[in-house]
Amino acid sequence: MNSVDKSRPGGYADTVPTAGELGPALHLPHLEVLESEGIHIIREVVAEFERPVLLFSGGKDSVVMLHLARKAFWPAPVPFPLMHVDTGHNFPEVMAYRDEVVQRFGLRLVVASVQEYIDNGKLRERSDGTRNPLQTVPLLDGIVSNKFDAVFGGGRRDEEKARAKERIFSLRDEFGQWDPRRQRPELWNLYNGRHRPGEHVRVFPLSNWTELDVWQYIERESIDLPSIYLSHERDVFKRDGMWLTAGEWGGPRETEAIERRVVRYRTVGDMSCTGAVESTAADVADVIAEIAVSTITERGATRADDKLSEAAMEDRKREGYF
Amino acid sequence: METSEVNATLTAPAPAEPLRLDRDIDMLRFATAGSVDDGKSTLVGRLLHDSKSVLSDTLEAVERASRDRGADGVELALLTDGLRAEREQGITIDVAYRYFTTTRRKFVLADTPGHVQYTRNMVTGASTAELVVILVDARKGVVEQTRRHLAVAALLGVRHLVLAVNKMDLVGFDESTFTAIAAEFASAAEVLGVTDHMVIPVSAQLGDNVVDASTSMPWYDGPTLLDHLEAVPVGIDAWMQPARLPIQLVVRAADYRGYAGQLASGVIERGDVVVVMPAGVTTTIVGIDTFDGEVALAHAPQSVTVRLADDIDVGRGDLIVHPRQEPRVVREFNATICQLSDRPMQAGDRVTIKHTTKVLKAIVDSVNYRLDIETLGHEGADSLALNEIGNVTLRVAGPLAVDDYIDDRLTGSFLLIDEHDGQTLAAGLVGDAIRVKPGGERP
Numbered sequence: 178m179n180s181v182d183k184s185r186p187g188g189y190a191d192t193v194p195t196a197g198e199l200g201p202a203l204h205l206p207h208l209e210v211l212e213s214e215g216i217h218i219i220r221e222v223v224a225e226f227e228r229p230v231l232l233f234s235g236g237k238d239s240v241v242m243l244h245l246a247r248k249a250f251w252p253a254p255v256p257f258p259l260m261h262v263d264t265g266h267n268f269p270e271v272m273a274y275r276d277e278v279v280q281r282f283g284l285r286l287v288v289a290s291v292q293e294y295i296d297n298g299k300l301r302e303r304s305d306g307t308r309n310p311l312q313t314v315p316l317l318d319g320i321v322s323n324k325f326d327a328v329f330g331g332g333r334r335d336e337e338k339a340r341a342k343e344r345i346f347s348l349r350d351e352f353g354q355w356d357p358r359r360q361r362p363e364l365w366n367l368y369n370g371r372h373r374p375g376e377h378v379r380v381f382p383l384s385n386w387t388e389l390d391v392w393q394y395i396e397r398e399s400i401d402l403p404s405i406y407l408s409h410e411r412d413v414f415k416r417d418g419m420w421l422t423a424g425e426w427g428g429p430r431e432t433e434a435i436e437r438r439v440v441r442y443r444t445v446g447d448m449s450c451t452g453a454v455e456s457t458a459a460d461v462a463d464v465i466a467e468i469a470v471s472t473i474t475e476r477g478a479t480r481a482d483d484k485l486s487e488a489a490m491e492d493r494k495r496e497g498y499f
Numbered sequence: 500m501e502t503s504e505v506n507a508t509l510t511a512p513a514p515a516e517p518l519r520l521d522r523d524i525d526m527l528r529f530a531t532a533g534s535v536d537d538g539k540s541t542l543v544g545r546l547l548h549d550s551k552s553v554l555s556d557t558l559e560a561v562e563r564a565s566r567d568r569g570a571d572g573v574e575l576a577l578l579t580d581g582l583r584a585e586r587e588q589g590i591t592i593d594v595a596y597r598y599f600t601t602t603r604r605k606f607v608l609a610d611t612p613g614h615v616q617y618t619r620n621m622v623t624g625a626s627t628a629e630l631v632v633i634l635v636d637a638r639k640g641v642v643e644q645t646r647r648h649l650a651v652a653a654l655l656g657v658r659h660l661v662l663a664v665n666k667m668d669l670v671g672f673d674e675s676t677f678t679a680i681a682a683e684f685a686s687a688a689e690v691l692g693v694t695d696h697m698v699i700p701v702s703a704q705l706g707d708n709v710v711d712a713s714t715s716m717p718w719y720d721g722p723t724l725l726d727h728l729e730a731v732p733v734g735i736d737a738w739m740q741p742a743r744l745p746i747q748l749v750v751r752a753a754d755y756r757g758y759a760g761q762l763a764s765g766v767i768e769r770g771d772v773v774v775v776m777p778a779g780v781t782t783t784i785v786g787i788d789t790f791d792g793e794v795a796l797a798h799a800p801q802s803v804t805v806r807l808a809d810d811i812d813v814g815r816g817d818l819i820v821h822p823r824q825e826p827r828v829v830r831e832f833n834a835t836i837c838q839l840s841d842r843p844m845q846a847g848d849r850v851t852i853k854h855t856t857k858v859l860k861a862i863v864d865s866v867n868y869r870l871d872i873e874t875l876g877h878e879g880a881d882s883l884a885l886n887e888i889g890n891v892t893l894r895v896a897g898p899l900a901v902d903d904y905i906d907d908r909l910t911g912s913f914l915l916i917d918e919h920d921g922q923t924l925a926a927g928l929v930g931d932a933i934r935v936k937p938g939g940e941r942p
Binding site: 207209210212217223249250361364366367369385389390 | 523525526593619620622748750751755789791798802804839853916921923
């Protein structure tokens with residue numbers, strides 16, 4: 178590659194070589210554009226906020242976010258803790274993964290426990306046994322009691338219609354609520370994170386990533402994931418067209434028969450409402466091939482709670498959900 | 500939203516052809532703008548649908564919603580409607596981002612509503628776009644709103660413009676209608692100094708020339724919209740410009756001190772002599788570090804950490820550049836601003852300016868004029884209201900290293916923020932962001 182003579186007097190216009198001369202190395206692939214953008218966002222937050230925290234479920238989006246955070250500050254350690262909103266209905270593989278990651282990278286973990294809230298009587302178990310909607314209160318309390326002012330979330334705009342209008346810096350009021358009409362316009366790469374005491378800002382560094390981007394990046398970076406993301410045999414039963422895992426959370430009902438199936442998960446969440454898909458994808462490359470031809474979006478395939486109503490996500494976002 | 504546009508022929512998409520799983524595709528950010536009833540939502544829906552970016556459960560949900568509304572078939576516009584509040588009121592209230600990938604490119608689409616009062620949304624969407632698609636209705640041709648969209652795109656420095664002449668089916672696919680609109684648009688674009696523009700006759704409703712070539716317009720031999728989106732060069736400007744590395748923060752570890760930032764433009768190499776602005780101190784880059792190892796060269800828009808030869812005072816808000824390519828250092832400057840807040844901007848207002856990674860207090864010394872975005876004329880003004888664009892003189896509390904927006908999008912742009920309630924008041928472009936071609940007159 179030719180060197181760029183940037184010191185030659187007479188301005189740059191005639192000294193900068195053409196794209197052809199510089200060669201393909203200056204042509205940035207989309208994954209590197211997304212990575213650079215994510216790192217820029219994470220650094221902006223650390224520079225401008227007092228107490229950031231990264232929401233970490235062990236799901237692939239939070240894992241990629243953590244990977245970007247490690248890159249952003251290297252060789253220094255990640256300068257903020259992780260927070261896990263623990264529904265109590267966890268996949269054991271995911272919990273083991275979470276603890277291993279915290280240990281390996283020397284991180285601090287804050288846990289907000291839904292089970293604790295149920296035990297204290299602050300929250301009541303829903304009749305359907307689903308705990309995803311119960312996460313909001315422990316999440317908001319965790320943010321307030323730790324005085325977190327910036328909360329990194331792995332949300333992507335391609336996930337769901339209500340997310341398509343989400344900002345990268347999303348202002349939440351004292352009640353954690355999101356008001357689409359109060360969001361600030363975001364221009365260029367300038368983010369406005371100003372907030373009043375008691376308010377916080379949700380930050381989504383993966384806003385512009387799609388599910389396929391996330392998987393391609395995981396492959397490119399050889400990032401470890403919880404094992405349930407890859408194909409395995411599992412005892413499952415069918416509810417509302419989805420394969421759910423039997424467990425202490427309450428499933429299956431008497432009328433629901435358990436079967437042994439070869440499955441994998443596309444998302445990680447509360448066991449009671451996170452469905453597996455039948456798949457023989459044994460490694461990340463297989464998963465990518467599967468996604469590239471998939472005709473069902475990630476949330477539709479695996480999240481029962483998003484099907485409750487067409488505007489389910491919009492409602493939960495307003496209330497302060499992720 | 501065009502609720503009257505119902506497409507009865509739409510069927511569920513065939514399983515998408517396997518994408519080429521090449522990780523080295525590039526990424527184009529583009530925006531769409533159109534007037535009410537130009538069929539923009541339908542066009543975007545068609546683009547997503549025909550490029551097989553709409554997955555079956557999404558399509559089912561839209562089919563269900565279309566039926567609930569009493570429509571005969573699927574309303575493509577519903578594919579792009581986000582919030583229930585909008586669906587109930589039949590409006591689009593803000594910029595929505597859409598994503599689709601073809602075998603050649605990943606696309607990030609900023610879908611902006613067309614109402615005249617939503618200039619701020621188009622400014623927002625265009626700020627990160629390398630290309631803007633403007634829609635017109637073939638029956639109406641270039642209207643004032645089109646000129647407004649064209650001017651905003653030119654103002655925001657969007658390099659490539661596309662005019663999609665929609666609803667060609669409603670003018671009998673008539674070539675002369677198209678040619679007249681194309682000529683009018685070309686002369687309007689030329690006045691604004693926009694040289695790269697493409698005019699494409701389409702029918703979003705029927706799918707002609709959106710993804711698939713039309714069979715009804717044999718007289719048109721140009722690219723379809725998607726062909727053009729896939730062919731436009733991307734990311735060239737950012738690294739053809741002088742190097743600009745705004746420092747976000749200092750990375751400190753044992754025996755390590757590096758300056759982290761994302762290159763706004765240009766190329767830096769290990770060994771480069773550089774100047775740290777605004778102080779003007781000269782030093783040398785001794786290392787460019789990333790998590791994946793040291794690199795000899797980095798270019799925009801990469802995020803890097805650089806080590807410098809000398810132990811000098813460098814921190815957030817400083818800008819690393821090459822000698823003889825320094826930006827201007829100013830304490831007072833003129834800028835074009837677009838008012839984003841419903842609180843008007845006037846002389847004497849105290850604000851906070853955010854420029855690259857630097858935040859300073861500032862005072863609006865004067866409002867110099869309001870820009871009539873349709874005629875590009877200057878009107879006398881004491882204040883700038885929501886959605887108005889005009890020129891102001893700003894005085895800042897410390898030295899600021901700036902480029903004109905026309906020369907560098909990221910070191911020439913800024914936000915003005917309310918010191919008290921934190922809201923973003925205005926988007927700013929350093930200098931006269933629009934330069935009408937000398938002697939040019941608006942047709």
